[in-house]
Amino acid sequence: xxxxxxxxxxxxxxxxxxxxxxxxxxxxxxxxxxxxxxxxxxxxxxxxxxxxxxxxxxxxxxxxxxxxxxxxxxxxxxxxxxxxxxxxxxxxxxxxxxxxxxxxxxxxxxxxxxxxxxxxxxxxxx
Numbered sequence: 431x432x433x434x435x436x437x438x439x440x441x442x443x444x445x446x447x448x449x450x451x452x453x454x455x456x457x458x459x460x461x462x463x464x465x466x467x468x469x470x471x472x473x474x475x476x477x478x479x480x481x482x483x484x485x486x487x488x489x490x491x492x493x494x495x496x497x498x499x500x501x502x503x504x505x506x507x508x509x510x511x512x513x514x515x516x517x518x519x520x521x522x523x524x525x526x527x528x529x530x531x532x533x534x535x536x537x538x539x540x541x542x543x544x545x546x547x548x549x550x551x552x553x554x555x556x
Contacts, residue, residue, distance in 0.1 A: 445534060458486050491521065500521050500523070526550070
C-alpha cells in the first residue's frame with residue numbers, strides 16, 4: 431500500500447491501482463494502518479493519507495489466541511530455517527489467515543510465512 435501511496439510505479443503500485451479502479455474488495459489489517467501512518471512526517475500528507483486509508487475496511491485480530499497463533503507461526507518458520515524479521519509482518523499474516531484474505535505484498539517475510547502455512551498471496555501484475 432505504501433508503494434501505491436507514493437506512486438512508485440512498481441508492480442505492487444500497479445496492482446493496487448487496478449484493484450481500486452475495479453472497485454475490488456480491498457482491506458487493510460489494522461496494524462498496517464498504523465505502520466503506514468506512523469511513517470508520514472508532513473501533517474497535511476498525514477491527514478490526507480489517513481482519510482484515504484480509513485475509506486477501506488480494516489481487518490483485526492479478535493484476541494489473545496490470535497497473537498499466540500502469530501508467535502506459533504514464527505516458531506514454525508524458524509523450525510524450517512526461515513527467519514521472519516518483523517513481528518508486525520507476523521500479525522499481518524495472521525490477520526490474513528484468520529479472515530481468509532489474500533495478501534498483496536512486497537516483502538520477503540510473507541513469502542517465508544506462506545511456505546509454512548496456508549497464507550494466500552495475491553498475484554502481482556507484471
